[in-house]
Each structure stands twice: as structure tokens, then as C-alpha cells.
Amino acid sequence: MASITEIRSRMRSVEQTLKITNAMYLISSAKVKKARKQLSEVEPYFDRLAKTILDIFRHSPDLQHRYIEGHEKPKEERKTGFVVITGDKGLAGAYNHNVLKLAESYLARKKDPTLFLIGQMGRHYFEKKNISIDGEFMYTAQDPTLERAREIVDTLVGLFEQGALDDIYLVFTHTYSAMRMEPEIIKLLPLDRAMLSARRGLSEADQYRDVVRYEPSKEAVLDVLVPGVLKGYMFAALVESFCSEQNARMTAMDTASDSAKEMLSSLSLEFNRARQGAITQEITEIAGGAAALTQS
Structure with a gap:
């Protein structure tokens, strides 16, 4: 059995760990609320952009535009880019692992894909795998902003637009609830009409019913609106990933706190037994000494 001093030292160490896990839980909780508030403030603006684009699609089903889904090149000749969002830190359960595995599976299906990373954990992972990284957007994962x-x-x-990429995909983690977070992949460019409607949660009833004239032309309007909608996609994905990471960290810290409390309970019991044993030993030694003096 460990000595009383060793047990007391272990208990202090566990208590310090418990303080850290509780603090990290509270910090992550505050960060989630702040990020959600940021997203809710700008979502109506991006929803309106999406509705406008869908209205153009509805009235011009045969409209041709460089941002709209098309297959001018054969599939085997198309250049594909992937933007993968991970965290900058660990201690978040399987958050980083899940999104990286999904990204890796899609990268393996493409010939010579272009890889862009957001988050240090992604960089460390792909460097170990000897997978070429073509670009990084630093200082973004922990601070998702519109800018x-x-x-x-x-x-x-x-x-x-330069033709360096023909298809661009975004890989991130979507938060469905505090306990359910799943990695997803969406296509950013060229814009898919069905995906646009599904992604923004818009139906036919949400679209404009009146005939709207777009000046100077529908193509010119799309030139401006599509990058705006993509900006909304990107910001939403950054916030969703950030919230997923914080939720995963909250879960991990909550589990760690429970384990620390159980360990403290076990150590406390062990400490009491050791102290009781020490007291019993002292009493026995005193009794033995007194008996020896009496006999002498």
C-alpha cells in the first residue's frame, strides 16, 4: 500500500487536474455561445442572397454561367481542390480524427488533388502522411470571422476563375446538437442548384413569386451574389466546425472531470485506510512498549 504522503500528493495532483478540466469546460461553453450568436446575426443576409439566386434559377432554368454547375471538361481532366477545416488543438475527443478521415477518403479518389488546410491538427496529420499541402489559412480555426x-x-x-481549379469542395464538421457532430463535405464551386436549395434549407415556397428584373443582367447579378453566398457557406462552416470542436471538448472535459472525481473518491478511501492502518500500528507499538515496561 502507498504511504500517506504519496496518496496525499496524488490527491493534490488530481484536484489540480479537476480544476483545469472544469475551467476548460466553462471556457468552451462560453465560446460556443459567442460563435452561435455571430452566425445567427448574419444568417438572414446570406439566406436572402441564396433566395435571390434561386429565383434567378427558377426563371432562367437554361442560364449558363461560369459559377453554375457545368462539365466543360472531361471528368478525368478536372482539377479538384479541397478545403479541410480542423482544430488547432487536441483534447477534443474524435473531432479532428473524424473530419480528417473523411477528407483523406475523398482525396484518395481524385488524381493530384489540391489541398487547403484550416487548423494545425490537419497540417500535422497530412505531413505525417506525406500528403502535399498546397495552402494554409492560418489563425482561422480558433477565430472564425466574416473577414x-x-x-x-x-x-x-x-x-x-483562372482555371487552376475546376471543382472545389469544403470538408468540415456540422453540429446537429451538443451530442451529435458529423463530418460533412459540400461542393462550393461550381454552384449546384439543388445543393444551394438544400443547404440553405429553402423550398419553392421561400422563393420570390413576383417576376423580378435584374439589371444590368442576370449574369452580372450572379457575378456579385455567388461569391457572397460562398462567403456565407464558408463562415457558417467555420462556425459549425468551431462549435463542434468546443462541444467535443466540453464532452471530453466533462468525462475527464467525472473520472477525476471517481479517482479522488478512490484515493480518499485509500488515504483513510492508510491513515487508519498507521494509527493502528502506532497504538500497537505503544501497547507493546507498555507491556514490555510492565514485564520488566
């Missing part, structure tokens, strides 16, 4: 989303989208749209 960072705009910078990322501007870079991707520029590569798309």
Missing part, C-alpha cells in the same frame, strides 16, 4: 471567410473565398474564387 477571414471573405479572404478564403476570394482566394478560391480567384483560382477557379
Whole structure:
């Protein structure tokens, strides 16, 4: 059995760990609320952009535009890019592992894909796998902002318009609830009409019923609106991933706190037994000494 001093030292160590896990839980909880608030404030604006684009699609089903789904090149000649969002830190359960595995599976299906990373955990993972990283958007995973989303989208749209990329996908983690977070992949460019409607949760009833005239042309309007909608996609994905990471960390810290409390309970019992044993031993030694003095 460990000595009383060793047990007391272990108990202090576990108590310090418990304080850390509780603090990390509270910090993650506050971060989730703040990020959700940011997203809720801008969602109506991006929903309106999406409705406008869907209205153009509804009235112009044969409209041709460089941002709209098309297959000018054969499938085997198309250049594909992937943007993968992970966290900058660990201690978040299987959050990073799940999204990285999904991204890796899609990368394996494409010939010479272009890889863009958001988050340090993704960089460490793909470097170990000797997978080429073509670009990184630093200092974004822990601070999702509209400005960072705009910078990322501007870079991707520029590569798309230059012909450096023909298809661009976004891999991130979607938060369905505090206990359910799943990695997803969506296509950013070229824009898919069905995906746009499904992604924004819009139905036919949500679209404009009146005939709207777009000036100077529908194509010119799409030139402006599509990058705006993509910015909304990107910001939403950044926030969803950030919230997923924080929720996963909250779950991990809650589990760690429960384990620490159980360990403290076990150590406390062990400490009491050791102390009781020490007291019993002292009493026995005193009794033995007294008996020896009496006999002498």
C-alpha cells in the first residue's frame, strides 16, 4: 500500500487536474455561445442572397454561367481542390480524427488533388502522411470571422476563375446538437442548384413569386451574389466546425472531470485506510512498549 504522503500528493495532483478540466469546460461553453450568436446575426443576409439566386434559377432554368454547375471538361481532366477545416488543438475527443478521415477518403479518389488546410491538427496529420499541402489559412480555426471567410473565398474564387481549379469542395464538421457532430463535405464551386436549395434549407415556397428584373443582367447579378453566398457557406462552416470542436471538448472535459472525481473518491478511501492502518500500528507499538515496561 502507498504511504500517506504519496496518496496525499496524488490527491493534490488530481484536484489540480479537476480544476483545469472544469475551467476548460466553462471556457468552451462560453465560446460556443459567442460563435452561435455571430452566425445567427448574419444568417438572414446570406439566406436572402441564396433566395435571390434561386429565383434567378427558377426563371432562367437554361442560364449558363461560369459559377453554375457545368462539365466543360472531361471528368478525368478536372482539377479538384479541397478545403479541410480542423482544430488547432487536441483534447477534443474524435473531432479532428473524424473530419480528417473523411477528407483523406475523398482525396484518395481524385488524381493530384489540391489541398487547403484550416487548423494545425490537419497540417500535422497530412505531413505525417506525406500528403502535399498546397495552402494554409492560418489563425482561422480558433477565430472564425466574416473577414477571414471573405479572404478564403476570394482566394478560391480567384483560382477557379483562372482555371487552376475546376471543382472545389469544403470538408468540415456540422453540429446537429451538443451530442451529435458529423463530418460533412459540400461542393462550393461550381454552384449546384439543388445543393444551394438544400443547404440553405429553402423550398419553392421561400422563393420570390413576383417576376423580378435584374439589371444590368442576370449574369452580372450572379457575378456579385455567388461569391457572397460562398462567403456565407464558408463562415457558417467555420462556425459549425468551431462549435463542434468546443462541444467535443466540453464532452471530453466533462468525462475527464467525472473520472477525476471517481479517482479522488478512490484515493480518499485509500488515504483513510492508510491513515487508519498507521494509527493502528502506532497504538500497537505503544501497547507493546507498555507491556514490555510492565514485564520488566
